[in-house]
Amino acid sequence: MIEDALALRVGFSYNVGMHPLSALEDFDTYCRQFTNATLWTPYVREVCRRHALPCQNVHLGVPGTCPVFLVDKNWVVKFFGRLFDGAQSCAAEREAGRLVGQDPLIRTAKLAAEGTLLAGGELSERDWPWPYLVFEYIQGTSLGEVLDQVALEDRLRAAREMGDTIRRIHSLRLAGSEVFPASSEPYLRLLERQRVGVAERQREWGNLPAHLVEQIDGFLLPPADLVDFTRSPHLIHADLTRDHLLGRLENGRWQSLAIIDFGDAMTGDLLYELCALHLDMFSGDRRLLAAFLDAYGLPAEQRANLPHRALSTALLHQFNVFAAVPEKYFETSTLAELADRLYPR
Numbered sequence: 001m002i003e004d005a006l007a008l009r010v011g012f013s014y015n016v017g018m019h020p021l022s023a024l025e026d027f028d029t030y031c032r033q034f035t036n037a038t039l040w041t042p043y044v045r046e047v048c049r050r051h052a053l054p055c056q057n058v059h060l061g062v063p064g065t066c067p068v069f070l071v072d073k074n075w076v077v078k079f080f081g082r083l084f085d086g087a088q089s090c091a092a093e094r095e096a097g098r099l100v101g102q103d104p105l106i107r108t109a110k111l112a113a114e115g116t117l118l119a120g121g122e123l124s125e126r127d128w129p130w131p132y133l134v135f136e137y138i139q140g141t142s143l144g145e146v147l148d149q150v151a152l153e154d155r156l157r158a159a160r161e162m163g164d165t166i167r168r169i170h171s172l173r174l175a176g177s178e179v180f181p182a183s184s185e186p187y188l189r190l191l192e193r194q195r196v197g198v199a200e201r202q203r204e205w206g207n208l209p210a211h212l213v214e215q216i217d218g219f220l221l222p223p224a225d226l227v228d229f230t231r232s233p234h235l236i237h238a239d240l241t242r243d244h245l246l247g248r249l250e251n252g253r254w255q256s257l258a259i260i261d262f263g264d265a266m267t268g269d270l271l272y273e274l275c276a277l278h279l280d281m282f283s284g285d286r287r288l289l290a291a292f293l294d295a296y297g298l299p300a301e302q303r304a305n306l307p308h309r310a311l312s313t314a315l316l317h318q319f320n321v322f323a324a325v326p327e328k329y330f331e332t333s334t335l336a337e338l339a340d341r342l343y344p345r
Helices: 002-010 020-025 027-033 037-050 083-100 143-149 152-170 185-195 198-205 270-281 286-296 306-315 335-342
Strands: 058-060 068-071 075-079 111-116 131-136 234-236 245-250 253-259 266-268
Touching: 020 027, 037 058, 037 068, 037 075, 037 111, 083 111, 083 131, 143 245, 143 253, 152 234, 152 245, 152 253, 152 270, 152 286, 185 266, 234 270, 270 286, 270 306, 306 335
Parallel strands: none
Antiparallel strands: 058 068, 068 075, 075 131, 111 131, 234 266, 245 253
């Protein structure tokens, strides 16, 4: 049996009567094995066989939270486990792919195929079906890999291009979507949930100095003040880090190619989109954010209180969006000063 042979080769065991991939529902096993090409290559080849995709060479993709593999520099095969909300991430990425495909000027990887790895007799009641998506491969390098080599001029141009692209994404109609509700209420409830224990989370993550963490409860605006109810709810990528922008660096010049990885996409607000975009991709540089907002077309009246509202939203984010911010920004006495350092008016 191929599964038994694989288990011996990759060095882990699984329960009799269950598929070997069931072992990856254990967190520690998952962390050790989700990048194991020996384990995953036969499954990648099976996916390609099902969809009549040529498959010569299989290589590990950029590690994230999902098993991702490159096939002949033509396809990207991404599997979604039960851990890390795999079902929701798969549904979000699939639906986001459908929506952004409606605008040919939004540059992203195109969805080529989808399915579930296990089905029918292969699947016991306890097994996870391992849904997968196949995307067209984009020959490029993530901005994060070459960030220190990209000149300010090119970063400003990339920020303006990003502003236009994100405006297009935020303009997509959500009516009829089975994944992204055309309502701001779920997003507001998310912010309200994140409000509980926010100081403790920031203290545990450890990027903000202790004296700033102590000010969080008094600084935060009410969640309802962080939602723009005058705009229609819109699709947001929600994880626009430097690793999710692909491009080329040739002769010292950067050219953006595509945004990737919509696994965290959701109905939300521009302020939430800015969290990873500004604090990670832009490294907190206000010049880049100003260029982005100009291209995005944010009205001047909505920028007046941007620092307070944007920092409040960043503090409420589900993930530690301050990890990539240079430490120099945190050399302030108050959160209000930090907000003014990070965000333009």
